[in-house]
Amino acid sequence: MKVSIDVKRFDPEKTNENNWVQNYKMDIHPSSTVLDALIHVREEIDGTLGLRCACRASICGSCGMRVNGKAKLVCKTRIEELAEEGETLLIEPMGNQPVIKDLIVDISAFFAKMTQITPFLQPDEFPKQGEFIASNDSMEKLLTEMNCIMCGLCVSECTILEVDDTFIGPAALAKASRFVYDPRDSQTTDRLNFLNDEQGGIWDCTRCMQCVDVCPKDVAPMDRIMDLRETAIEIGTKKTHGYDHTNSFEKSVVAHGRLDESRLALESAGIFNIPRLLDLIPVGLRALIKGKLPPLFPHKAEDNKKIKEIAKKIKEME
Amino acid sequence: MYDHDLLIVGAGLAGLRCAVEAQKLGLKVAVITKVHPVRSHSNAAQGGINAPLTDRGDDWKGHALDTIKGSDYLADQDAVEIMSREAGEAVLELERMGVIFSRGDDGKLGTRRFGGQKVARTFFVGAITGSALLHVLYEQSLKLGLQVYEEWFVTSLIKHEGAVRGVVALDLKTGELESITAKSVVIAAGGAGRVFEPSTNALICTGDGLSLAWNNGAGLMDMEMIQYHPTTLARTGILLSEAARGEGAYLLNSEGDRFMKKYAPDYMELASRDVVSRSEQTEINEGRGIDGNVLLDLRHLGKEFIETRLGYLQEVSVEFLGIDMAEKPVPIRPGMHYIMGGVKTDVDGETGVPGLYAAGECANVSVHGANRLGANSLLDTVVFGRRSAEKASEYVKTVTNDIIPTEKYVKRDLELIKNIMDADGKYKVAEVRNKMATAMTKGIGVFRDQESMEYAKKIVDQTKIDYRDSIRIQNKGKVYNTDLLFALELGNMIDCAESIVHGALTRKESRGAHFRTDIPGRNDEEWLKHTLIYKSLEGEITVKTPDVTITDWEPIERVY
Numbered sequence: 001m002k003v004s005i006d007v008k009r010f011d012p013e014k015t016n017e018n019n020w021v022q023n024y025k026m027d028i029h030p031s032s033t034v035l036d037a038l039i040h041v042r043e044e045i046d047g048t049l050g051l052r053c054a055c056r057a058s059i060c061g062s063c064g065m066r067v068n069g070k071a072k073l074v075c076k077t078r079i080e081e082l083a084e085e086g087e088t089l090l091i092e093p094m095g096n097q098p099v100i101k102d103l104i105v106d107i108s109a110f111f112a113k114m115t116q117i118t119p120f121l122q123p124d125e126f127p128k129q130g131e132f133i134a135s136n137d138s139m140e141k142l143l144t145e146m147n148c149i150m151c152g153l154c155v156s157e158c159t160i161l162e163v164d165d166t167f168i169g170p171a172a173l174a175k176a177s178r179f180v181y182d183p184r185d186s187q188t189t190d191r192l193n194f195l196n197d198e199q200g201g202i203w204d205c206t207r208c209m210q211c212v213d214v215c216p217k218d219v220a221p222m223d224r225i226m227d228l229r230e231t232a233i234e235i236g237t238k239k240t241h242g243y244d245h246t247n248s249f250e251k252s253v254v255a256h257g258r259l260d261e262s263r264l265a266l267e268s269a270g271i272f273n274i275p276r277l278l279d280l281i282p283v284g285l286r287a288l289i290k291g292k293l294p295p296l297f298p299h300k301a302e303d304n305k306k307i308k309e310i311a312k313k314i315k316e317m318e
Numbered sequence: 319m320y321d322h323d324l325l326i327v328g329a330g331l332a333g334l335r336c337a338v339e340a341q342k343l344g345l346k347v348a349v350i351t352k353v354h355p356v357r358s359h360s361n362a363a364q365g366g367i368n369a370p371l372t373d374r375g376d377d378w379k380g381h382a383l384d385t386i387k388g389s390d391y392l393a394d395q396d397a398v399e400i401m402s403r404e405a406g407e408a409v410l411e412l413e414r415m416g417v418i419f420s421r422g423d424d425g426k427l428g429t430r431r432f433g434g435q436k437v438a439r440t441f442f443v444g445a446i447t448g449s450a451l452l453h454v455l456y457e458q459s460l461k462l463g464l465q466v467y468e469e470w471f472v473t474s475l476i477k478h479e480g481a482v483r484g485v486v487a488l489d490l491k492t493g494e495l496e497s498i499t500a501k502s503v504v505i506a507a508g509g510a511g512r513v514f515e516p517s518t519n520a521l522i523c524t525g526d527g528l529s530l531a532w533n534n535g536a537g538l539m540d541m542e543m544i545q546y547h548p549t550t551l552a553r554t555g556i557l558l559s560e561a562a563r564g565e566g567a568y569l570l571n572s573e574g575d576r577f578m579k580k581y582a583p584d585y586m587e588l589a590s591r592d593v594v595s596r597s598e599q600t601e602i603n604e605g606r607g608i609d610g611n612v613l614l615d616l617r618h619l620g621k622e623f624i625e626t627r628l629g630y631l632q633e634v635s636v637e638f639l640g641i642d643m644a645e646k647p648v649p650i651r652p653g654m655h656y657i658m659g660g661v662k663t664d665v666d667g668e669t670g671v672p673g674l675y676a677a678g679e680c681a682n683v684s685v686h687g688a689n690r691l692g693a694n695s696l697l698d699t700v701v702f703g704r705r706s707a708e709k710a711s712e713y714v715k716t717v718t719n720d721i722i723p724t725e726k727y728v729k730r731d732l733e734l735i736k737n738i739m740d741a742d743g744k745y746k747v748a749e750v751r752n753k754m755a756t757a758m759t760k761g762i763g764v765f766r767d768q769e770s771m772e773y774a775k776k777i778v779d780q781t782k783i784d785y786r787d788s789i790r791i792q793n794k795g796k797v798y799n800t801d802l803l804f805a806l807e808l809g810n811m812i813d814c815a816e817s818i819v820h821g822a823l824t825r826k827e828s829r830g831a832h833f834r835t836d837i838p839g840r841n842d843e844e845w846l847k848h849t850l851i852y853k854s855l856e857g858e859i860t861v862k863t864p865d866v867t868i869t870d871w872e873p874i875e876r877v878y
Contacts, residue, residue: 012797029553039521042800047792047800048801050797052353052357054353055359055361055362056520056521057556057634060357061356061357076638100797111354120415120416120461131426131427133426136428143418143629146444146446146449149356150453184416
């Protein structure tokens with residue numbers, strides 16, 4: 001099969017024109033992966049191309065990069081799935097991580113975030129002999145998180161990390177949930193309090209779904225973060241903007257049949273939280289100038305009986 | 319002052335288990351690894367880890383006998399005894415560190431059956447056991463604040479007055495060469511699968527640790543014992559775990575026959591790996607294969623069972639072959655997978671070179687002999703990784719704090735690197751490696767004979783010359799120069815290949831994975847011996863054949 005790839009190159013040792021896109025053409029086996037193509041380039045065409053790869057079997061997590069704009073593990077991405085014969089693929093390094101050379105990014109921030117969440121089991125006490133006793137169900141549930149290979153694709157595409165690098169991020173939060181739900185761990189409350197309070201914790205996710213979309217191991221980090229939010233509320237750690245936001249959202253929708261955005265902003269910040277409210281003023285002014293300021297008193301939906309019924313049903317189900 | 323008491327080369331299971339133990343013993347430890355720890359090839363172990371747990375009615379002797387029989391009586395029985403006795407505690411300890419093992423209805427750890435064993439004693443995490451263990455040991459290393467030289471490649475060992483006192487290593491991110499001193503060094507750098515093409519092994523398995531030890535006076539033992547795994551994917555050679563057969567999958571030939579009934583009527587698909595691989599190859603050679611493959615059939619296990627117990631296998635099969643295992647059998651064939659041979663050590667990781675220890679796949683204790691049982695490799699890494707740390711911690715107390723001069727070692731390696739960077743020969747590194755690796759598979763395969771082994775040796779000899787005189791690299795930069803890295807790795811692979819062909823040509827019998835069609839029988843009279851190969855500073859090779867240690871189990875005919 002004839003294959004054409006454009007690779008985004010970066011050479012830190014060049015002083016000028018150190019960023020460029022280079023095209024490579026080759027003839028390789030029809031079921032080749034993107035990684036096969038890159039290895040072919042490195043071995044046969046251009047020994048200066050930099051990339052990481054090891055296992056070729058989607059278990060080591062080395063070969064994350066962007067293919068046609070979307071983060072992929074290239075060892076499990078077959079070319080024929082993305083391009084017709086002769087069509088050019090664009091390969092770029094992952095996002096949200098500084099590039100060291102070509103397709104190699106600096107993964108140190110990724111792993112530093114792992115250490116933030118106390119990434120090891122903290123039992124109260126160890127069994128005197130033998131193993132911890134736990135149900136197979138409780139363990140099998142954790143396999144979802146355990147499947148994470150720390151490839152960094154979720155971090156590459158995370159829209160929060162793009163603007164706020166204090167966010168702990170999808171991979172590390174998924175890892176955190178692996179300990180929160182482990183019946184052997186004794187620090188559940190502390191862990192949740194930390195994830196709840198910390199700037200950059202579970203409430204910073206905007207549910208854009210990018211991490212769920214790109215995860216090559218179906219860890220679905222966003223779903224794990226949502227689990228953590230629910231559990232945090234259940235165990236009573238409610239003193240968070242995130243909880244206030246959720247609560248205000250629900251009250252508004254149930255009461256008026258629609259969202260009262262002004263009230264939501266005030267209640268999420270906290271009515272008596274003066275500094276946070278002052279922060280809102282410039283946002284409000286900008287919205288006013290653009291004509292986007294929500295009405296101070298909400299319109300009521302014409303018939304919100306149905307909505308109230310739905311809300312009641314949900315309460316019953318819970 | 320030394321930089322470290324103990325420096326561990328490699329951060330897979332053996333390296334990290336060793337590091338965690340050494341930290342607990344209060345040593346100043348560091349790990350040096352050419353990839354981030356969680357990228358290590360221990361990840362690729364899928365099926366599980368063996369342990370005879372007494373509270374489940376099992377006993378260490380059963381496991382030891384299965385291991386020894388599996389090894390075709392080449393394993394040293396005193397070493398096997400230690401591994402089997404310590405296995406239970408080693409696995410329980412991993413559980414207490416946080417590994418999410420599968421469990422039974424009683425909430426205790428559950429098992430599956432694996433090849434060459436009649437008892438189900440393999441503990442597992444889905445089909446990602448290696449990855450699950452590696453990530454938990456990495457967690458423990460974070461807990462203990464382990465220092466890691468990440469993405470550093472060791473170019474040589476510092477050997478001062480006969481003892482190993484550190485390494486010289488290349489920081490891949492900067493291209494700078496530096497010396498790191500240590501009172502002792504543990505080599506835990508994994509296998510050498512890339513010496514063969516194809517192989518199930520990661521591209522990083524280039525025998526670096528074997529070469530480092532061999533070039534510093536340690537012996538390489540039983541290197542001819544190359545494990546061909548019975549179930550690797552057609553074309554790509556990617557591994558499908560033995561767990562598939564452990565959970566009940568069939569092997570079928572082109573006639574739809576479960577052909578193992580001819581070769582191993584009692585154990586069927588769960589005979590030892592060498593036996594199953596030979597049976598498959600015989601079927602293929604005799605015209606009952608399909609395009610050079612046979613079939614692995616899981617259809618009768620059902621989709622739900624496959625996806626919960628063998629999820630990763632299904633993922634691999636779907637992603638790489640487009641085959642849903644619940645719908646269609648998968649074409650597979652034997653593929654190079656593991657080296658039973660390695661740096662000769664005693665049961666505490668000692669290599670005989672002062673200050674130098676080895677553990678994991680690169681070491682040969684020897685517990686696997688001529689054929690390793692599935693799920694014994696993970697066990698080997700954690701048991702002997704821990705023991706090496708203990709022994710090394712005693713040794714470091716005997717080493718004084720005097721500073722040793724390191725400039726000349728760094729200078730020597732700078733020279734080596736300059737030679738490679740300046741080389742302008744006619745062959746690319748990959749070309750040379752691929753030619754050698756293809757010849758190794760052809761010559762030292764599932765079946766071999768004098769002629770094929772001599773062919774492999776001829777190519778290896780030529781490769782040595784080509785490597786010295788005729789390679790070139792294109793990348794002249796410093797930052798992340800993988801071109802240079804591959805050239806350095808090729809040097810290590812050539813050392814491994816050389817020791818493998820010497821071992822193979824030495825052993826004049828068939829035993830385990832070393833099956834010679836020209837001498838088909840096992841010969842206990844003359845060959846209940848290891849092949850042990852040394853290289854002098856001048857590159858001269860000598861071969862010794864020490865006796866196998868037999869304790870309670872006299873060699874008998876091996877039938878499955």
